[in-house]
Amino acid sequence: MISELITDSDEISKLIRACFETKDSEEKGKLLERTFESIVHIDPRLQIVRKHLRTATGELDYVVRHSIGDAFWKQSPYFVAECKNWKNPIEPEQLHHFLTLVRDSGPMCILGIYVTTSHLTPASWTAIRDARLRDGIITVVIDKKTIPKLPNGLGGLIPRLYEAQAFRADDLSK
Amino acid sequence: MDQEKSLNNSLSRLLERAFLKGRRQLYFSTILRESNLPSELVEGTLFSFFQSGAVEGSLELRCPECGKDLGEYKKLSEMPQEVECYICDAKIPRSFDYVELVVHLKGDTFFREHRNPPSDDFGANNR
Numbered sequence: 001m002i003s004e005l006i007t008d009s010d011e012i013s014k015l016i017r018a019c020f021e022t023k024d025s026e027e028k029g030k031l032l033e034r035t036f037e038s039i040v041h042i043d044p045r046l047q048i049v050r051k052h053l054r055t056a057t058g059e060l061d062y063v064v065r066h067s068i069g070d071a072f073w074k075q076s077p078y079f080v081a082e083c084k085n086w087k088n089p090i091e092p093e094q095l096h097h098f099l100t101l102v103r104d105s106g107p108m109c110i111l112g113i114y115v116t117t118s119h120l121t122p123a124s125w126t127a128i129r130d131a132r133l134r135d136g137i138i139t140v141v142i143d144k145k146t147i148p149k150l151p152n153g154l155g156g157l158i159p160r161l162y163e164a165q166a167f168r169a170d171d172l173s174k
Numbered sequence: 175m176d177q178e179k180s181l182n183n184s185l186s187r188l189l190e191r192a193f194l195k196g197r198r199q200l201y202f203s204t205i206l207r208e209s210n211l212p213s214e215l216v217e218g219t220l221f222s223f224f225q226s227g228a229v230e231g232s233l234e235l236r237c238p239e240c241g242k243d244l245g246e247y248k249k250l251s252e253m254p255q256e257v258e259c260y261i262c263d264a265k266i267p268r269s270f271d272y273v274e275l276v277v278h279l280k281g282d283t284f285f286r287e288h289r290n291p292p293s294d295d296f297g298a299n300n301r
Contacts, residue, residue, distance in 0.1 A: 050218030055225035063221050065214065075250065077270050078217070106224035106231040107249050108275055136251050 006038040009151035016147055019085075019117065028117065029085040033061070036083050036115055039150050040064060046154065049078075060101050063109075072159040076111035076138070084116045092127040095120070099131045102139060112139045113158065119143045125165070132166070141165060181219045185209060189229065193279045201234075202275035220277065229280060233273040239264040246276065 006012050012035060019031035040046045040062075050063040062081040066073060082098050084090070095114070102112035120128075120141055128139045140162045142150065149157055188209055192200055206216055223229045235244040237259040244266070247253050253268045266272050 047214065049214040050221060053218065053222055053225075055222055056227065057225065060221075060225070063218055065217065074270065078221075080221075101225065104225050104227070105221060106275075107233050107247075108231070108270070109221075110249065110251070136249055 005034070005041045007042050009042070012038050012042075012151045013148070016150065019147075020144070025085060025087075029083070032083045032085050032115065032117060035147075035150060036062070036081065039154060043153055043155060055101065055104075057100055057104070058097055063105075068155050070159070072162065073155075076109055078105070078109040079111035079113055080105055080109060081113040081115065084114070084118070086116065086118050089118055090114075090116055090120045090124050092121070092123045095124045095127055099127065099135075099137065099139065102137045103131070103135045110137050111158075112137065113142065113154075114139060115142045115147070117144050117147065119145070128165070138162060178219075181211065181215055182222070184211070185216065185219050185223070189223075189277075189279055193281070197279065199276050199278045202277060205277060223277075227280070230278040232276045232278065233270075234276050235266065235273050237262060237264050237266060238272055247273075 006015060015031060015035050015038065019028055019035060022028050022031065037048065040048055045067045047065050048062055049065050051061070053060040053063055060080055061083050063078060064081060065078050068074075080102055082101075084094075086094075098112060098114055102109070120143065128141070131137050131139060140158050142157075142161065146157075146161060185205070188205065189200070202216075202220075205220075206213055209216055220229070220231075224231060232246045232248055233250060233253075234246050235253065235257060236242065237244055240259060240262040242259055242261045244257055244259060250268060250270060250273070253273075255268050257266045257268075258264070259266065
């Protein structure tokens with residue numbers, strides 16, 4: 001399955017480049033998962049508690065527990081994550097499954113991280129905003145533009161992306 | 175995958191037994207103690223139970239000073255920014271540090287139906 005995890009950020013950058021360069025969809029998916037797992041692995045505050053969790057509504061790639069102490073992270077001691085290597089922009093119908101999984105994850109988890117080698121359509125950003133307002137769940141997207149920032153670690157990146165994306169979705173909905 | 179099945183069975187059995195004894199809710203700490211399994215394994219399995227709707231979760235707020243139960247919330251965001259204990263006047267900020275996860279059992283049918291065959295089941299009696 002996933003080969004050995006990488007613990008060096010330069011090597012993770014190489015992994016990301018390889019992920020974008022390969023034309024093989026299966027290989028791309030594996031490289032994306034390996035990148036995400038390596039990023040989690042290098043941060044001692046993060047721990048994957050379940051991988052490829054089968055649920056009533058489908059499969060969830062990762063359930064992660066963290067011990068990051070800042071205000072943003074303390075809202076949700078766990079987060080769930082999905083890695084998608086699809087080529088086409090992510091439509092709300094495709095995102096809906098993930099939003100449902102985050103919503104149904106119990107009271108200790110309101111944060112979902114959606115990693116995609118593509119990008120979201122404006123309607124998908126609106127769906128994320130609606131889920132935040134309706135269900136109180138936070139969804140942060142790491143897309144093709146922000147994946148290269150992953151070697152910096154999730155701790156600082158996720159709150160910054162959330163801030164930018166929450167405002168973006170609000171703007172799109174006006 | 176086998177480990178996941180075994181865990182699922184083991185926790186299903188534990189929760190079903192609790193339900194049949196008339197218990198309708200269990201603290202996460204109780205589940206940990208009674209299952210005798212590592213925390214991260216129980217957490218992962220509970221996630222799948224939450225997802226399936228077999229159980230529901232809530233957060234119970236306890237005063238860190240006097241231990242008084244100060245109510246239950248579906249989500250942390252439902253809690254006020256600060257709660258004052260009406261027994262000892264302690265001021266408790268909204269934080270996961272002061273709540274405990276409560277697992278509400280909704281019925282025993284799920285646990286029985288989703289259990290795997292006895293061969294995967296730690297050798298326990300099959301109902």
